[in-house]
Amino acid sequence: MGALKGIRVIEMAGIGPGPFCAMMLADMGAEVIRIDRLSDKGKGHRAHVLNRGRKSLAMDLKNPKAIEATLALVDKADVLIEGFRPGVMERLGLGPDICLQKNPRLVYGRMTGWGQHGPLASAAGHDINYISLAGALGAMGYDDRPPAPPLNLVGDFGGGAMYLLAGILAALVERQNSGQGQVIDAAMTDGTASLLTPFYGLMAMQQWSNQRYANRLDGGAYYYGSYECSDGKYISIGSLEPQFYALLLETCGIDDPLFKEQLDQENWPEKRQRLAELFKTRSRDQWCKLMEGSDICFAPVLDMVEAPEHPHNQARETFVDFEGIRQPAPAPRFSRTPGAIQSGPALAGEHSETVLADWGFDDTDISELKEAGAI
Numbered sequence: 001m002g003a004l005k006g007i008r009v010i011e012m013a014g015i016g017p018g019p020f021c022a023m024m025l026a027d028m029g030a031e032v033i034r035i036d037r038l039s040d041k042g043k044g045h046r047a048h049v050l051n052r053g054r055k056s057l058a059m060d061l062k063n064p065k066a067i068e069a070t071l072a073l074v075d076k077a078d079v080l081i082e083g084f085r086p087g088v089m090e091r092l093g094l095g096p097d098i099c100l101q102k103n104p105r106l107v108y109g110r111m112t113g114w115g116q117h118g119p120l121a122s123a124a125g126h127d128i129n130y131i132s133l134a135g136a137l138g139a140m141g142y143d144d145r146p147p148a149p150p151l152n153l154v155g156d157f158g159g160g161a162m163y164l165l166a167g168i169l170a171a172l173v174e175r176q177n178s179g180q181g182q183v184i185d186a187a188m189t190d191g192t193a194s195l196l197t198p199f200y201g202l203m204a205m206q207q208w209s210n211q212r213y214a215n216r217l218d219g220g221a222y223y224y225g226s227y228e229c230s231d232g233k234y235i236s237i238g239s240l241e242p243q244f245y246a247l248l249l250e251t252c253g254i255d256d257p258l259f260k261e262q263l264d265q266e267n268w269p270e271k272r273q274r275l276a277e278l279f280k281t282r283s284r285d286q287w288c289k290l291m292e293g294s295d296i297c298f299a300p301v302l303d304m305v306e307a308p309e310h311p312h313n314q315a316r317e318t319f320v321d322f323e324g325i326r327q328p329a330p331a332p333r334f335s336r337t338p339g340a341i342q343s344g345p346a347l348a349g350e351h352s353e354t355v356l357a358d359w360g361f362d363d364t365d366i367s368e369l370k371e372a373g374a375i
Contacts (some may be wrong), residue, residue, distance in 0.1 A: 160186065
């Protein structure tokens with residue numbers, strides 16, 4: 001089952017956004033095999049759910065026989081995902097020119113931080129660096145301290161994996177008309193910059209300040225942010241629209257004239273302080289009882305242990321227990337071809353012979369690869 005049933009994907013083992021994209025494809029029904037390093041054989045962890053849904057083939061990609069076998073797999077694949085620095089796949093003999101010559105219908109997805117070209121293309125980096133250069137990190141956080149990294153959600157997974165996924169899916173659709181594959185150059189700097197598109201529009205309309213903690217959506221606005229409760233836990237308020245803001249004031253019993261003008265930025269700090277004092281008068285659960293489910297735009301700030309236990313998440317089965325590991329369920333949801341977790345995380349090389357047999361290698365081929373030390 002799954003919307004991508006019948007699509008075959010080769011994932012060159014990596015970290016972060018490449019594996020996340022591969023996980024998404026597997027959750028949607030694609031058959032994804034991960035090519036791990038032979039030196040990593042047996043390594044991994046059953047709880048590393050980012051690697052769920054795939055079988056693992058361990059190969060020595062410095063061995064010519066392994067390269068030949070990989071190209072034979074490429075010949076039967078629809079998609080290849082790699083996340084090495086620019087030039088690595090070419091030096092291995094697995095670059096896009098060679099792979100597309102072998103299989104002209106192949107969608108070749110390349111995931112990097114800086115992209116395949118540019119002054120920084122060959123430099124090392126991580127999420128925090130990519131979102132810094134793209135302008136995202138500098139727009140987030142308090143104005144009186146250094147910007148704090150928003151986990152690695154924005155660069156690795158938002159600007160990286162999800163843009164690679166969108167590119168791959170678009171290329172697969174286009175291939176139905178052209179019969180041709182193509183190369184997807186997915187750079188986390190590009191994707192993160194793309195995510196900032198609405199804010200560049202707001203800035204051009206003079207509705208967004210370049211200063212941190214001074215805007216409606218960056219915590220600067222007192223009616224859009226998080227507040228501490230009497231028990232040390234937090235709630236979030238997002239009363240942006242006038243009708244939601246009016247309901248917030250009514251529910252909280254606020255009739256102070258100071259709060260009448262919602263968009264009066266000059267008084268935002270004082271209003272925030274007063275709200276902070278108000279929200280500290282009750283516990284998080286008490287505020288939930290008063291506000292949750294209303295049009296105030298309210299939610300408790302839950303940690304990763306609490307989130308799976310919330311009634312809404314439980315009703316939607318947003319989190320599932322699979323093979324004893326609690327983890328987020330596949331998303332998004334399909335009405336006719338639902339996604340599913342196909343299997344737990346594989347150890348490196350756990351399915352080498354099975355994968356090769358499934359993809360058309362006979363016993364002699366597999367024996368020769370083993371004898372040559374290629375798998």
